[in-house]
Amino acid sequence: MYKINIITLGKLKEKYWSDAEQEYLKRLSIFTKTNIIELKEEKFDEKSNHEVIKEKEAEKILKAIHKNSYVIVLDKEGKQFSSEELSKKIIEFKNSSTEISFVIGGPLGLAESILNIAKEKWSFSKLTFTHQMMRVILLEQIYRSFMISEDRKYHW
Template sequence: MNITLVTVGKIKENYLRDAINEYMKRLSKYCNTKIIEVQDEKTPDNASEKEEILIKQKEGKAILKNIKEDNYVIALAINGKQLSSEDFSDLIDQLGINGKSNLAFVIGGSLGLSEEVLKRADYKLSFSKMTFPHQLMRVILLEQIYRGFRIKKGEPYHK
């Protein structure tokens, strides 16, 4: 299975970079994983709704340029479906069984994802109704993907 994370912005904090690298290393046992970073656009203080939409659209275009036609796209969206770790594991497993072996997870910037990206998504996933920093979300997502593979293989880690 090939898993790509298409994300907005760079990771500046060493502790987050270390955690991401650790999960990327652990995942290499189960799948091919890569991260594509697209530039985040600066949001002015007190940006209008129109300005925010334009920023999301610009980031969205950069995201969509990095999604291949054969990618099954899972967008992280606060209004997406919430799953248990076991159900998330089942989702990834079923996608592979159904021939969807090129997954692209999309993490938007601080304003979220554009309508164009959400329309391209095959599945919308929410980790919580809470808002998380998009940089931290990379770590959380990679950990859950790793956990999902461990669950499917019946390997210790989950509990």
């Protein structure tokens, strides 16, 4: 069965993010199985070696990625899509029964080792978002993609 995994570092700390995430997971359940895989982020401060921290987080991410999953990382340098283009991409994955694993990095971003295994790099903006906010944005855009593909009214 087609499934979407969202692999992310850190937990949602504020209730409003959790509420939004749960709402979109509920909405998505009529279209696909969506899993949130939360990994513990490494603690760091300004004296920490950020590359070492990112590599430790990368080890956790690699363990969480299923063997045959199509890996897409969210990265500010990634490809940007219109809502209609994104919908076509998501539906292509669904129609081919491809399991997708989206990877959202922590505050330091993603290690090169993760960027290198990604089949695609996507960006939702040139702006930087918190990883908590990005989880909700990603879920909303996936939901919007399904609504567009079925020609259903959503936001108007």
